[in-house]
Amino acid sequence: MKIDFRAQNDITTKIPSLKKNTSENTTKSNNTSSNNNGSKLVQQQQPKQRVKRTSRSDEQFRQIFMNTGIISSASGSSYIEIEQTKIICSVHGPRATHKTELFETAKLNCELKYASFSTHDARSDYVESTKEKDYSLIITQAIIGAIRLEKYPKAAIDIYILVLCDAGSALAASIVAASMALADAGVEMYDLVAACSSMPSHNEITQLLQTGELSYTNIVDGIDLCIDGCDKVYSIMKQNLIDSLKRQLLKKEQEQEQLQDS
Amino acid sequence: MEAFQKIHPLEFYRKFLERSVRPDGRSLQRIRNTTVSAGSILTADGSSFVKIGNTSVICGVRAEIAEKQQDQTTSNTCKSQIIVNIEMGPICSNIFSSTKPSEKAMSLCTQLNQLVQLLDIDPKQLYFDVDGKYLWYLYVDLYCLDYNGNILDAAIIAMLSALKNVKLPKGVVSDDGSEVYKEEDTMRTLIINSYLIPLSFAVIDEYVLSDPSLEEEKLSNGSISIVYNEKRELCLQLYSGITPLDEKTLQQCLDQTKQRTQEIKDLIDQSINDSKDK
Numbered sequence: 001m002k003i004d005f006r007a008q009n010d011i012t013t014k015i016p017s018l019k020k021n022t023s024e025n026t027t028k029s030n031n032t033s034s035n036n037n038g039s040k041l042v043q044q045q046q047p048k049q050r051v052k053r054t055s056r057s058d059e060q061f062r063q064i065f066m067n068t069g070i071i072s073s074a075s076g077s078s079y080i081e082i083e084q085t086k087i088i089c090s091v092h093g094p095r096a097t098h099k100t101e102l103f104e105t106a107k108l109n110c111e112l113k114y115a116s117f118s119t120h121d122a123r124s125d126y127v128e129s130t131k132e133k134d135y136s137l138i139i140t141q142a143i144i145g146a147i148r149l150e151k152y153p154k155a156a157i158d159i160y161i162l163v164l165c166d167a168g169s170a171l172a173a174s175i176v177a178a179s180m181a182l183a184d185a186g187v188e189m190y191d192l193v194a195a196c197s198s199m200p201s202h203n204e205i206t207q208l209l210q211t212g213e214l215s216y217t218n219i220v221d222g223i224d225l226c227i228d229g230c231d232k233v234y235s236i237m238k239q240n241l242i243d244s245l246k247r248q249l250l251k252k253e254q255e256q257e258q259l260q261d262s
Numbered sequence: 263m264e265a266f267q268k269i270h271p272l273e274f275y276r277k278f279l280e281r282s283v284r285p286d287g288r289s290l291q292r293i294r295n296t297t298v299s300a301g302s303i304l305t306a307d308g309s310s311f312v313k314i315g316n317t318s319v320i321c322g323v324r325a326e327i328a329e330k331q332q333d334q335t336t337s338n339t340c341k342s343q344i345i346v347n348i349e350m351g352p353i354c355s356n357i358f359s360s361t362k363p364s365e366k367a368m369s370l371c372t373q374l375n376q377l378v379q380l381l382d383i384d385p386k387q388l389y390f391d392v393d394g395k396y397l398w399y400l401y402v403d404l405y406c407l408d409y410n411g412n413i414l415d416a417a418i419i420a421m422l423s424a425l426k427n428v429k430l431p432k433g434v435v436s437d438d439g440s441e442v443y444k445e446e447d448t449m450r451t452l453i454i455n456s457y458l459i460p461l462s463f464a465v466i467d468e469y470v471l472s473d474p475s476l477e478e479e480k481l482s483n484g485s486i487s488i489v490y491n492e493k494r495e496l497c498l499q500l501y502s503g504i505t506p507l508d509e510k511t512l513q514q515c516l517d518q519t520k521q522r523t524q525e526i527k528d529l530i531d532q533s534i535n536d537s538k539d540k
Contacts, residue, residue: 013326013399016390016433016444071408072316073355073476084304088407092356111360113351116403117306117322160353160360162405164320165303 061229062169064236066176068184068244076185080177084167089177091185094155106152110140110159112174118166135171136161142175148188157187176233183241192237272466272481279469286475291518293461293473294412298419298529300427301537307400308428308452310533312420314473316410321420323428324401327390327442343388343397344425346374348404348417355409370414373498374421377489378402380497381425382456390433396442398430411476414487418460423530427537428452457492459526461519465503470511472518486512488519492527 056062062083071077074090081087094106112135113128139161147157159181161174179192208223267274267285278285288294294315303309306322313319350367352360358367390396402424404417429451431444464474464482471478479485484503491497496516501507 013328015324015326016442071354072410073408074353086303088353090353092352095356111352113353113360115320115322115405116347116401117303117309117324120305158352158356160351162351162353162407164322164405165305167304 061232064233066180066236066240068180068240069248074181074185076181076183076187078177078180078184080173080180082167082169082173084165085170085173086164087161087170087173087177088164089159089161089174089181091157091159091178091181091187093157093185094152094187095158097154097156103155104153105149106147106154107156108140108144108147108149108159109156110136110143110161110178112136112139112161112163114163114166118163135174138171139175139178143178143182146179146189146191147182148190151188157182157185176237180237180241184244192234192241271477275466275478275481279466279471284471284478290469291472293522294475296419296525296529298423298533299536300423300533306424307430308424308426310420310423310427312416312423314412314416314419315475316408317406317412317416318408319404319406319413319416319420321402321404321417321424323424324403325428325430326399326401327396327433328399330395330397343385344378344383344400344402346378346402346404346421347371348374348406350406350409350413354406358409366413370417373414373500374402374404374417377418377458377498378421378425380456380491381422381454381458383452383454387452390442391435396433396435400425400428409476411474411479412462415460415462415473418458418489419526419530422454422458423533425452426454426530426534457523457527457530458489458497459491459519459523460487460489460498461515461522462487463515465505465507465511470515486515488515490519490523492523494520494523 065081066078067080068076068078070079070088071090074092076091078089079087080089097103097107112132114132139159143159159178161178163170163174179189182189183192214222275285279290282290284290284292294317295313297313298310300310301308302311303320303322307325308323309321311318311320348367348370350358350364350370352358358364386394388398388400390398402421404420406413406417429449431446432448432450434443434445435441436443461472462474463486464471464478465484465486466478466482470486471482474482474485482503483505484501484507486507487498487500488496489498501512
């Protein structure tokens with residue numbers, strides 16, 4: 001949490017609106033804020049009004065980049081970039097809890113935060129917003145099925161996610177980031193969770209979220225598209241983890257060689 | 263060796279320091295590799311990312327407007343129009359909690375707010391319209407992503423390069439003066455001619471270590487932070503510790519900070535130029 005320095009000068013500020021509300025602007029905002037108003041996971045691919053996307057076709061996915069092990073002080077961390085959407089995630093634990101009661105399984109805490117400059121909306125307050133709380137819960141539900149919680153009795157795993165820049169699909173990207181960070185931390189999992197919340201190699205859907213009014217065919221199409229998308233994301237995730245593991249092993253080997261030399 | 267490091271960290275460090283080297287292979291004066299990149303966040307009006315070794319800080323600036331207050335005098339400062347905040351949440355290290363701001367963050371925040379006042383910014387640049395009836399307020403928000411020592415240096419560099427990266431739209435006030443709009447076709451860059459060149463040190467016994475890592479900060483019995491501007495005038499000098507500091511050591515630190523001037527200037531300028539090409 002931050003310290004509010006705005007209280008000192010006691011001035012209420014606002015963001016001025018754009019002068020010309022051209023059609024180009026409305027499509028843009030539709031794309032970027034699809035997380036706020038529409039059905040979160042399905043609607044990204046199927047906008048409500050048939051707005052033709054200019055930069056890519058309706059079924060086309062954006063370029064994805066991810067990386068793991070970037071935060072030195074965390075047990076696991078990941079960074080994901082879907083074009084302009086940028087998310088960083090760190091995992092602490094599994095660590096022992098101070099609670100005296102006995103848990104048979106590990107406790108999973110997830111906390112998502114939007115950076116104050118991550119959206120085009122007015123600056124968010126310093127207290128946790130309902131949206132952040134809601135998303136934290138959704139992410140927990142999406143990944144809890146994949147973790148072997150029974151392996152870590154009396155322990156807690158903390159996941160912290162910071163959305164640096166939200167240009168759509170922040171929730172889906174957060175789930176991918178959380179799952180990658182968990183894998184990086186060495187937490188035992190049945191499978192990786194890919195965004196759109198399905199477990200690809202098990203062919204199980206861990207969570208499905210749909211809000212807003214959609215016709216049945218639209219939903220089915222949307223789900224198909226999601227599963228298809230997940231497969232793609234999954235292969236990237238797997239490749240990325242293998243690469244990072246190889247890098248780590250190579251580094252360890254080199255260190256050992258150096259030690260032997262000296 | 264690892265066991266020795268864990269049980270007697272200070273003794274472990276002394277063995278290295280006697281030979282004028284640190285466990286990570288650096289000499290005592292060697293500063294970790296510093297990278298600066300600007301303008302990577304689309305939704306912010308100005309942004310930057312700074313990495314010193316493993317310590318990384320991201321900074322974004324949001325511009326908002328407010329009507330000019332009655333009591334606000336027409337002095338030549340843009341005091342209180344730039345508001346700096348730093349957040350050190352649990353994402354960067356598990357020593358921080360997400361519920362209340364840490365003391366470290368609070369003291370950093372005060373220092374950064376003081377330093378930003380020393381920047382040479384023409385107050386006219388922060389006028390929304392031509393006569394300055396409405397003013398721009400810049401909220402500078404820093405997020406620590408990885409906490410590995412020497413956060414002050416990283417935060418100052420990040421703050422400065424994000425502010426230099428700020429682009430403000432042209433402001434339009436409607437004829438009756440009730441509504442305000444912005445025009446994003448014509449953006450102007452905030453011009454800041456001054457620089458801040460920070461360097462921090464940790465004192466362990468009689469050794470002075472530049473750009474300390476988190477472990478070194480923990481073991482130190484004193485820390486020195488120095489900030490110069492581009493004219494080599496002193497902007498901030500801070501010493502806290504349990505042992506008194508002698509003049510010679512301080513002079514050494516001041517000299518070393520001066521030597522870093524060109525490097526930091528080049529890094530910031532380079533990042534701003536790179537962001538323009540994008």
